[in-house]
Amino acid sequence: MKLEEAKRNFVETWGTLGTNWGINRTMAQIHALLMVSEQPLSTDEIMEILDISRGNANMNTRALIDWGLAERKVKLGERMEFFVGEKDIWKVAVKIIRERRKREIDPMRSTLRDLKMIDDKDEKKEEYQRFIKLLDDIDSFADSADKIADKMVLADKNWFFGTMMKLMIK
Amino acid sequence: MKLEEAKRNFVETWGTLGTNWGINRTMAQIHALLMVSEQPLSTDEIMEILDISRGNANMNTRALIDWGLAERKVKLGERMEFFVGEKDIWKVAVKIIRERRKREIDPMRSTLRDLKMIDDKDEKKEEYQRFIKLLDDIDSFADSADKIADKMVLADKNWFFGTMMKLMIK
DNA sequence: TTGAATTTTCAAAATTTATTGAAAGATAAA
DNA sequence: TTTATCTTTCAATAAATTTTGAAAATTCAA
Numbered sequence: 001m002k003l004e005e006a007k008r009n010f011v012e013t014w015g016t017l018g019t020n021w022g023i024n025r026t027m028a029q030i031h032a033l034l035m036v037s038e039q040p041l042s043t044d045e046i047m048e049i050l051d052i053s054r055g056n057a058n059m060n061t062r063a064l065i066d067w068g069l070a071e072r073k074v075k076l077g078e079r080m081e082f083f084v085g086e087k088d089i090w091k092v093a094v095k096i097i098r099e100r101r102k103r104e105i106d107p108m109r110s111t112l113r114d115l116k117m118i119d120d121k122d123e124k125k126e127e128y129q130r131f132i133k134l135l136d137d138i139d140s141f142a143d144s145a146d147k148i149a150d151k152m153v154l155a156d157k158n159w160f161f162g163t164m165m166k167l168m169i170k
Numbered sequence: 171m172k173l174e175e176a177k178r179n180f181v182e183t184w185g186t187l188g189t190n191w192g193i194n195r196t197m198a199q200i201h202a203l204l205m206v207s208e209q210p211l212s213t214d215e216i217m218e219i220l221d222i223s224r225g226n227a228n229m230n231t232r233a234l235i236d237w238g239l240a241e242r243k244v245k246l247g248e249r250m251e252f253f254v255g256e257k258d259i260w261k262v263a264v265k266i267i268r269e270r271r272k273r274e275i276d277p278m279r280s281t282l283r284d285l286k287m288i289d290d291k292d293e294k295k296e297e298y299q300r301f302i303k304l305l306d307d308i309d310s311f312a313d314s315a316d317k318i319a320d321k322m323v324l325a326d327k328n329w330f331f332g333t334m335m336k337l338m339i340k
Numbered sequence: 341t342t343g344a345a346t347t348t349t350c351a352a353a354a355t356t357t358a359t360t361g362a363a364a365g366a367t368a369a370a
Numbered sequence: 371t372t373t374a375t376c377t378t379t380c381a382a383t384a385a386a387t388t389t390t391g392a393a394a395a396t397t398c399a400a
Binding site: 024026052054055056079 | 368
């Protein structure tokens, strides 16, 4: 296998993977392409290499920037925008965690908390208690997961996968 | 809000959530319904309550059983099958982690490892090195995440969210 | 055995999600 | 200004995923 071929495969694989992690295929492919590119790429280059439309390329470079997974890069004397991808895999993971938390976890926790506003508290005593306990369990699980996510977002990669790992695995 | 209404909302919310975590809406709804049901439910009851077809109910109860998120329960003297959902949210998380790892992480790691079989090692020396480093970084990140998942799968909930949490957060 | 009850399958239909491409909107050099 | 270059939007279209429902397969009591 040649290097270029391996890179192409990488872009495809990362694209497939992305769909499992809340990132659509094209968005993940563009990100993968930017990760393996030695140079910043323009929208036209991305369109050309991935064989996608201008609209699609634009939407998804934009989304990558929203997520903090890519940056705009202006080249002196060039009118066009170029894009650079986040290549540090630790940072990539942290950005995905942060963004998904904001979009999914936080809203769902608040929805689930609202469900505790039940007014027939006295009837069906035990059934009521069991339901509330389920909601509380979910919330406390989410809270712990959230704290770990917090720690990750703030932590240094080496601390997390060095110190913490040793504590956990020993 | 009445208890029954809150439960209905819970089923809907859990269904929406599921789609973000590799579980389709109906599968997540059935799971939610089984979590809040005081009694095991039959396929007919699930069809009736969620207003879905028999095929859909069958496919998704089956999927839940595959994932370890529900169990079949036979009632004495009844011909029909009944289903019971896993209600312990820690166990639910562990089963989802285990299953997704098996279906996604393991295959992707092996695909990415294969990409290292590049034969033009000497040409473009630096570019080659950078690409290999990216693949190695991803693999070592995945390895750490995997080890944490392992620990979770084997650990006791209280150890994980008690002892470990204290170590991490302090 | 037979046949009624129940479960499973899967092609077709419906729904959801992603993509296209052309037109409108910016931007900046001339 | 004007004009050419580049970016954004979004309705229409395409692709992917989920759901249906009826037929086939299975199970079990009689």
